[in-house]
Amino acid sequence: MNAWRSLLGTLAGFFPPDLSPHYLRALLPPVAETIGMTAGAMLLAYAVSLPVGLWIGARLPGTRVLAGLLAGIRAVPDLTLAIFCVIALGVGPGAGMLALAIYYAAALGKVFGDLCRTADPAPLEALRAAGASRMQVALVGMLPLKLRDILSYGSYEFESAIRASVIVGAVGGGGLGAELVGTLNAFDFQRTATLILVLVALVSLFDQLAVVLRREPRWLVALLPPALYCAWRFWPPSASLAHAASAFAGMLPPGLDAAAWRRLPDLVAQTLGMAVFGTALGAAAALPLALLSARNLSPVVIALPVRRLLEALRAVPEVVWGLVLVASAGIGPVAGTLALAVHSAGCLGRLFAESVENVRREPLIAVASTGASGVAVAAYATLPLALAPLAVHTLFRLEWNVRQATVVGMIGAGGIGQALYEAQQLFFYRRMMAYLLLTWVLVVAVDRSSEWTRRRFRWMALAPEEIAS
Amino acid sequence: MSAPRTGRAPWAGLILAAALVAAAVPAAAGPIRIGMVPDAGATQVSVEEKAPLRAYLEKAIGEPVELVIPTSYNATVEGLGNASLDIAYLGGLTYVKAHARYGVVPLVQREEDQQFHSLFITPADAPIRSLADLRGKRFAFGDINSTSGHMFPYLAMSKAGVDPEKDLSYRYTGSHAATVKAVEAGAVDAGATDETVFREMTRDGKADPAKLRVFYTTPAFVDYVWVARKGLDPGVRAAIAKAFTALASGHGDDDKILAILRGKRFVPAGDAEYDQVRVIAGRLGLL
Numbered sequence: 109m110n111a112w113r114s115l116l117g118t119l120a121g122f123f124p125p126d127l128s129p130h131y132l133r134a135l136l137p138p139v140a141e142t143i144g145m146t147a148g149a150m151l152l153a154y155a156v157s158l159p160v161g162l163w164i165g166a167r168l169p170g171t172r173v174l175a176g177l178l179a180g181i182r183a184v185p186d187l188t189l190a191i192f193c194v195i196a197l198g199v200g201p202g203a204g205m206l207a208l209a210i211y212y213a214a215a216l217g218k219v220f221g222d223l224c225r226t227a228d229p230a231p232l233e234a235l236r237a238a239g240a241s242r243m244q245v246a247l248v249g250m251l252p253l254k255l256r257d258i259l260s261y262g263s264y265e266f267e268s269a270i271r272a273s274v275i276v277g278a279v280g281g282g283g284l285g286a287e288l289v290g291t292l293n294a295f296d297f298q299r300t301a302t303l304i305l306v307l308v309a310l311v312s313l314f315d316q317l318a319v320v321l322r323r324e325p326r327w328l329v330a331l332l333p334p335a336l337y338c339a340w341r342f343w344p345p346s347a348s349l350a351h352a353a354s355a356f357a358g359m360l361p362p363g364l365d366a367a368a369w370r371r372l373p374d375l376v377a378q379t380l381g382m383a384v385f386g387t388a389l390g391a392a393a394a395l396p397l398a399l400l401s402a403r404n405l406s407p408v409v410i411a412l413p414v415r416r417l418l419e420a421l422r423a424v425p426e427v428v429w430g431l432v433l434v435a436s437a438g439i440g441p442v443a444g445t446l447a448l449a450v451h452s453a454g455c456l457g458r459l460f461a462e463s464v465e466n467v468r469r470e471p472l473i474a475v476a477s478t479g480a481s482g483v484a485v486a487a488y489a490t491l492p493l494a495l496a497p498l499a500v501h502t503l504f505r506l507e508w509n510v511r512q513a514t515v516v517g518m519i520g521a522g523g524i525g526q527a528l529y530e531a532q533q534l535f536f537y538r539r540m541m542a543y544l545l546l547t548w549v550l551v552v553a554v555d556r557s558s559e560w561t562r563r564r565f566r567w568m569a570l571a572p573e574e575i576a577s
Numbered sequence: 578m579s580a581p582r583t584g585r586a587p588w589a590g591l592i593l594a595a596a597l598v599a600a601a602v603p604a605a606a607g608p609i610r611i612g613m614v615p616d617a618g619a620t621q622v623s624v625e626e627k628a629p630l631r632a633y634l635e636k637a638i639g640e641p642v643e644l645v646i647p648t649s650y651n652a653t654v655e656g657l658g659n660a661s662l663d664i665a666y667l668g669g670l671t672y673v674k675a676h677a678r679y680g681v682v683p684l685v686q687r688e689e690d691q692q693f694h695s696l697f698i699t700p701a702d703a704p705i706r707s708l709a710d711l712r713g714k715r716f717a718f719g720d721i722n723s724t725s726g727h728m729f730p731y732l733a734m735s736k737a738g739v740d741p742e743k744d745l746s747y748r749y750t751g752s753h754a755a756t757v758k759a760v761e762a763g764a765v766d767a768g769a770t771d772e773t774v775f776r777e778m779t780r781d782g783k784a785d786p787a788k789l790r791v792f793y794t795t796p797a798f799v800d801y802v803w804v805a806r807k808g809l810d811p812g813v814r815a816a817i818a819k820a821f822t823a824l825a826s827g828h829g830d831d832d833k834i835l836a837i838l839r840g841k842r843f844v845p846a847g848d849a850e851y852d853q854v855r856v857i858a859g860r861l862g863l864l
Contacts, residue, residue, distance in 0.1 A: 198656050293751050533650070
């Protein structure tokens, strides 16, 4: 009870946000740093993922190894990647930029590979018939055919990268993230509130930009020179491959002592608990919000404000909700669960609403023609029809939340994430690697069982565009 | 989905080429980078507040200086290891680790760092009067690598028969300032913090002295020290050390710098002072 009172007390301390000109001016450099390191990172990610995606798309030799490598990188939580980069390259936006670049190179590489495989086979066949090698087919066939899709998907990822840049900033990667942790550390919550508002504004700005870019992908080229400048500007000043390699070698082999093994079941249970309960709570909150915001069920006066609310919940990453909750109340896994739930409610709310809007109209008309009320139509036609996509979205969110449960754990919510973070902080890097390996196993296991469940119930797979964010 | 369009492919090549150029640009010799303790919160404003220190050091060593506030001690030590920091301010425990890992060189410290204390604090109206009263309570340490915010308080509790692992629930706030604020806000029942940070915060109105009570002070130990990374030019090293030891209280400008550093006088520091910290850290499983 005490904890809840102090939580509410400190949450009240976030108002009003500090919007003084002095502070807003002081925020310009970190905002520029965040945008810059994200832009530089996305450029580097593109530069790597484009050839990799084509390679995989064309099924050139080594595709399987490459795809496995990408999957392995994607299973590492972004916060952990950032910590690696800080250890190898030093504090500052350079480490943050490279962490993002690696993470998004892996993510985009996979998507580009998948996209290339969906290219119209007829022109590719013609090229092959003309004697083109697989490499040539990829370069002059697949790439021009799918470039538009590739560019438009990349613009979509930019918004998500802005959010991620705040996460990597929180562990020493510079920018808004460092500032956010700083204000929380100093219990300067009014400024934390300012930073959250700035973040929401940035994300929605880039969301709008992505909409424009998806319509006109060639505009991306205009972003090339500034992105190039950023990549150069934020390149780590002391990037030394030798130091990075020796730092990494010092982390091997992974190892846990007996006491750590004994704690392990508890840690796994805490992490999985956060993911499961966070997803369940988020889905429970998302369902009514989705129904209220669905265009075909709810009047505009209600739908619009609910949509804005969902956007705001979504714009703030789990780890930021976690930082706020842990700093203000420090209630361990409960804070982590709530953090996952709040962000999940925002994401699932939008996806649920889309699923509800996309159900076939004929059965609804049939039920309505029996004289059923609006609520009855929703309950007996709309929802049952939308059930499969709703379940798929929730499962995908669970997969994502297992990764994020580790991340919020690292900032003090408990579980494997916290153990990993403490080992890292104390320079027990072999122990850290053991926890990382465990996280990885956990993530892969949950992904596999989720995939099995979807297949078992014949729930259709969704396009990556629909599941991201 | 989209119609094939020609003339797009070269752009992809352009992106690639550009990125390669970006990667090949050599790192320029930058300013001397100085890492502060992550105690005041790594905010833009707190770097601004330290601007006089930066100006003073720039003048003293005749080279541009950049102040960096890393988010944790770990980042500071790794920064010294990978040369993204040239000079840094470390606690006793982090010095021992940084010395063992990366051979950092101790330069100077404040006089009181040789006889430093941690304070145990609690809300003024709380029933906690001694370390034994901490049983069953919520407790805050600072950074997990902090000497005065974690290691010596942990030792003091163990010696008083309180096992932090079993007898209470604790968390790491990440900094001394955060510990003070967490106790003041009632987010925890008690906490351990650096005496100079506590004094400064209660004096400057960053924490309300009427709301907080010190209920235990640890025996003295050796704490903070300014260090240089292993490969740093000895000339710069000497210039930095001299800049600190030349500070004299009672001179208007020097007082401003000393206030930022929360000290009165700086003296040369040596590695042997930290033998006690090494032994205790080893015993507590922190090394």
